[in-house]
Amino acid sequence: MNQVTVCEYASLTTHPVKTPSLALAQVSPSAFDHLCTLSEQFRRGGASLVRIDGRTRLRLDGFVGVIQTPCGTTVEILPKHTEGTGERDKEASRALLRKLIQSMFDMKAREVGVASLETFNAPLTEWVMARFLDELDHIVQRGLRFNYQRVEEEQPYLRGQLNVMAQLRQPPGREHRFQIRHDVFTPDRAENRLLRSTLNLVCKQTTSTDNWRLAHELSVRLAELPDSRDIQADFRAWGTDRLMAHYQSVRPWCEIILLKAMPLALQGQTKGLSLLFPMDRLFEQHVAACLRRRLDNTYRIRTPAASQYLCQQGGKDIFRLEPDIFVEHGPTNKWVLDAKWKLLDETNHKEKFDLSQADFYQLYAYGQKYMGGVGNMALIYPMSAKFSRPLAPFDFSNQLRLHVLPFDLTSERIIGLGAMQLPALIPAVASNQLNRAHAA
Incomplete structure (x- = not known):
């Protein structure tokens, strides 16, 4: 079985590759054709798995996981959270993916x-x-769970309770057979069948x-x-x-x-198990889970929020707004946070730090509808060598401000969250104790 390990947005080609890396690798023509066919199925469902670049080259999109092809090729797609492509970066990406999957399913x-x-x-x-x-x-x-199941059957002996009505309905000549009902202590229950x-x-x-x-x-x-x-x-x-x-x-x-429960799971002619996750969704869920662990119980966190709409037509709500994370504390304190899996460059002032104008429009709408145009919001991106500290805040108005913050994937915390006036963060020691107690 041939295994190919690359990262998201990597290129795959059928031509020989002199030095395979996380950014470029060779696959067999049959595996290439399978990925193209799979991409067409994704496109019909509104998603994009690969972008085809000619007849011998394709570029992966923002999915991570594993694809096993009918010809026996296994394509392992890892998160791209660093610029490196070495063996150490590969193992770090694998560890990150495992951590994000655990966080997504709690x-x-x-x-x-x-x-x-x-x-x-x-x-x-x-x-x-x-x-x-x-x-x-x-x-x-620890021991499997058993339960009692009611059994109704015919036997030549009495056991449990006689089913009187069924006994009276028996035809002549079968008086020696007993219609009985009784309980059996059995492991045949839904959970054990799934196991x-x-x-x-x-x-x-x-x-x-x-x-x-x-x-x-x-x-x-x-x-x-x-x-x-x-x-x-x-x-x-x-x-x-x-x-x-x-x-x-x-x-x-x-x-x-x-x-x-997979966001995308593939099983057809493929003999193996193929699993794919949208990386944006994994990162969003992980940030929300880490935030829950660090805020005390007086804060209400919704992921995502889905109570507001952009506009109305004829009294009917149109275009629902769904921020990734919506935090409330008391009747007046509210925060909107959106997590984006993208590497920023804090030195790239010319290209506005690689930020997306569409994301700012989206956050502005969230701020107006969920916060009444007053308060602090945040766009959260993974921390990297080129983005290690919060950017200067962006002011939509005198009362509505947007922060762009890095998320440390190692320590699992949002850098600069205190600037958003979220003061009730559980201290790190107490947070680690709570995590250990919950894990035990």
């Missing part, structure tokens, strides 16, 4: 899994399957020796569990009560592998 690693999370360098699909197997093994060690279906998929698709060994060991131990016959219905029936608390950490991994 997956909290247990203390026993933190070390392996930081050092596991396998491709994304193997890492996803490894995390599922780790959580499933934890559940098996079995996910495990079966992992057993078939994993190529990692460690994953294969653990998957088949768990398969033997869970041999009595049936497969899910209706995956969507079983997810809707997933229990959230106190007795099912230890199952909650495995659910997101089941949703990813069974292709039910």
Whole structure:
């Protein structure tokens, strides 16, 4: 199996590449054709996966993840958060992608899994399957949840309760058969069926020796569990009560592998598991999750907000406005924050720091509709070597101001947030204690 690792917006070509890097790599003609076909399917759905540049070259768009082609080529697409293209940058991008995926699905690693999370360098699909197997093994060690199911059947003996009406309806000559109903204590419940279906998929698709060994060991131990016959219905029936608390950490991994919760999941003629994430969405969710951890409980955070519209026509609302993050504190204090996955250059004054005029129009509309034209807003971009400190504020008016702030992907904090008059930030020590307590 041929594996190609690149970053978002990289170029792929069928011509030989002398020195492959995160920005340029070679793929087989069959893989190239598959990506073109896939891109056409995306375009019909309103998304853009690649931009075709001639017959032998294409350029990826803003998606990250893994695509496995029918010919056996695996294209791993990593986030582009630095200008480097070396091996160290590749591992840093992989680690960042894993962290963003966990944040998007609110997956909290247990203390026993933190070390392996930081050092596991396998491709994304193997890492996803490894995390599922780790959580499933934890559940098996704690014990599967059973429940009672009512069974109505015919037997030559009495057990449980006699079903009187069914017994009276029996034809002559069958008086020796008893129509009974009774309860059976069984593991056949929605959550366990989904675990079995996910495990079966992992057993078939994993190529990692460690994953294969653990998957088949768990398969033997869970041999009595049936497969899910209706995956969507079983997810809707997933229990959230106190007795099912230890199952909650495995659910997101089941949703990813069974292709039910992915922003984009591909499964067709491809034999493997292909997962794609919009990088903008991943970054937005991660910023919101970090902000929630650092603000106290008196702040209300909506992600996204969707209560205001740009205009009305004939009494009907037109063009809904949805800022990424809307923070409220009390009846009057409000903040709008929008996260953008884009590398800025704080020295590029000529090109206005690579900022988008359309983003400013968008934030101005948010400020008018959500904040009444009064207060502080922020555009948040990833921190990089060329953008390490907040830009000077942009004033829409004397009362409405826009801040452009960097987000430190290492320390997971927004630099310069205090200038927006958000003073109730939990101190870093207390925040880390809360995170450790929540993870445990």
